[in-house]
Amino acid sequence: MELILEGIKKAFWLLFTFDPEVMGITLLSLKISGTATLVSLFLGVSVGTVVALNRFPGRRFVISLINTGMGLPPVVVGLFVTIFLWRNGPLGFLQVLYTPTAIIIAQAVIATPIIMGVSLAAIQKLPENMRLQILALGATRFQMIVILIKEARLPLLAAVMAGFGSVISEVGASIMVGGNIKGYTRVLTTATVMETSRGNFDVAIALGILLLLFSFIINAILTGVQQRERPR
Amino acid sequence: MNQGPPILSVKDLKVGRGGVSVLDVPSLDVFEGEFLSLIGGNGAGKSTLLLSLTGLIEASGGEIRFRGNAVSSSRDMLNLRRKITMVFQEPLLFDTSVFDNVASGLKLHGFPGKNIRPVVEEYLALFGIAHLSGRSARKLSGGESQRTSLARAFALQPEMIFLDEPFASLDPPTKESLIEDLSSVMRTKGITAVMATHDRMDALRLSDRIAVMDKGAVIQIGDASSVMNRPENEVVASFVGVETTIEGTVRDSNGGLLDISINGAVIRAVGDFETGRRVMCFIRPEQVTIESTPSRTSARNVFVGRIERITPMGFFHRLSIDCGFMLSAHVTHQALQDLQLSEGAEVAVSFKATSVHVIKR
Incomplete structure (x- = not known):
């Protein structure tokens, strides 16, 4: 019990004194996972929209694949x-293994299907006649797609949050492709694993609190988004 | 009204879905400035016709001409969609303010930004929603939403507007005031309109012409009053509210006046058919007068009959009267009490010869 209390006390000390190592790891985590989420946002929304708006053979199969990918x-x-x-x-010629780029690639692979799946569902959930209504107001096909994405912006925000939430908290891929190199590829989760195995519970708890904090912020935004309703 | 070339005309318009034909309209013209209503039951093809006239769904065959020019390429379709617009049963508003909703179409058309505000404000006022300008579309009632949707469409100042069941989701008082405002906007702006509705009363109030649709075809088109009073077949008759449909034989035809024998009874009607011809007679229930005893009346047809059934219909009652043939009449609740009408009672019914619409059997 004392171990935990001591750990928590030290953890807050590390946080409130802006311990350079903890801050460095946090910033790197945000940078890597943020970049991965942006890449996934671009890929996920564009492919999700295309699949949502078009009928083609094998469409159901593609949707099943995307949904499976959401839980890779x-x-x-x-x-x-x-x-x-x-x-x-x-x-291999890219020579990016054990660099932040490798983690970004791995995290983008994890987050893309999540954002794709949610944006596909979001666009499909818009009222059926919405597309026709936008076209009837004189929109080109491109203008129509822009408006649809704008109308689905809240669920898309949820998708981004879900994607970011899953990559900032994953550890397996980051440690395998990044290698947990201090000051280079060491992120919140890989550092937590390492500090715990070393018995440095104070640092591990501080990192854990930060992860929980991000998770809380993400969920608070998600809840807000889910409570909003669409116009008639 | 029907002068000059049509603003929109179609020839041999066909729409199929999964190999099944859902719309087949050999020819239809819409004239400048008119209000044309398409009426018919669910699945009659009204919406499909609207969507193909606006180029929003692709027809499997046929030709659409707008002001004489064929609409064929996708470029033509976009040009057409920039001259017309459509309002749906659902308001389909964007998740933004009322003002931005009404401005949205103008922005899509590339309308110069500084000119948007006065136009939007004019149409907000015309549809009585100026006070809601800054409100979020999420916080509107059903009627306010539909007003916003209509303002968004009319603000485009289209050459034609298509309305697909625009009042079907509204409660009666809301619908009432919206129809008032819509018809006043239609009058001041003189826009050509085509509306699909399953409600013949809405169609009657707004339309110059009415087209009755059934099973993907236009089965009768004409002036609103002629469609209501002179249906060309039984399907139209039942859809426009004719409740008495009886078959008979012309016994005598003299100078446009007919004697038609029905199960021994004789109805006098106006029409031109040769003696011996089998005919159908349509009589609207509002045109039948009920009295307790036969009185002196100018009506050519006076019968005494027995009330078989009284059906409450809300604001009035429907009487089914057996007078040698079954006749349907509407009476007010007041009349029902004043005349002490009850099932089984005898009453005198009368209707004019001109109230009977006769068609070939």
């Missing part, structure tokens, strides 16, 4: 991204 185990992603980026792998 990070270690499996880590495994395959490592294989691809391995020196002799298909993308």
Whole structure:
């Protein structure tokens, strides 16, 4: 019990004194996961919209694939991204294994299907005649798609939050493709794993509190979004 | 009204869905400035016709001409969609303010930004929602939402407007005041309109012409009053509110006046058919007068009959009267009490010869 109390006390000390190491790890985490989320947002929304708005053979199969992708185990992603980026792998020439870029790639692979799946559902959930109404107001097809995405902005925000939430808290892929190199690829989750195994519970708890804080902020925004209703 | 070339005309318009034909309109013209209503039951093809006239769904065959020019390429379709617009049963508002909703179409058309405000304000006022300008579309009632949707469409100052059941989701008082405002906007702006509705009263109040649709086809089109009073077949008759449909034989035809024998009874009607011809007679229930005993009346048809059934219909009662043939009449609740009408009682019914619409059987 004392171990935990001591840990928490020290953790708050680390947080309130803006301990450079903890802050460095936090900023790097936000940068890596933020970039991965942005990449996923671009890929996820564009593919999600295309699938939502078009009828083509195999569409159901594609949707099933996307939905499956929403629950990809990070270690499996880590495994395959490592294989691809391995020196002799298909993308080995990029020489990015064990760099922040590798983590961004792995996290984007995890977050893209999540954002894709949610944006697909969000666009599909708009009233059926909405597309016709926008066209009837004289929109080109491109203008129509822009308005639809704008109308789905709240669920899309939820998608971004969900995507970001899942990548900032995953550890398997980050440790496999990043290698937990101090000051370079060490992020909140990989650092927590390491400090815990070393018995540095104070640092681990401080990092854990930060993760919880991000998770709380994300969920607070999500809840707010889900309570809003669409116009008639 | 029907002068000059039509603003919109279609030839051999066909729409299929999964190999099944859902719309087949050999020809339809809409004239400048008129209000045309498409009436018909669910699945009659009203919405499909509207959507194909506006180019929002692709027809499987046929030709659409707007002001004489064929609409064929997707470029033509966009040009057409910039000259017309459509309002749906659901308001389909964007998740923004009322003002921005009404401005949205103008922005899509590339209307110069500084000119948008006065136009939007004019149409907010015309539809009585100026006070809601800054309100979020999420916080509107059903009627306010539909007003916003109409203002958004009319603000485009289209050459034609298409309305798909615009009042179907509104409660009666809301609908009432919206129809008033809509018809006054229609009058001041003189826009050509085509409206789909399943409510013949709405159609009657707003339309110059009415087209009755059934099973993907236009089965009768004409002036609102002629469609109501002179249906060309039984389907139209039942849809426009004719409740008495009886079959008979012309016994005598003399100078436009007919004697039609029905189960031994004789109805006098106006029409031109040769003796011996089998005919159908349509009589609207509002045109039948009920009295307790036959009185002196100018009506050519006077019968005494027995009330078989009294059905309350809300503001009035429907009487089914057996006078050798079954006749349907409407009476007010007051009349029902004053005349002490009850099932089984005898009453005198009368209707004019001109109230009977006769068609070939």
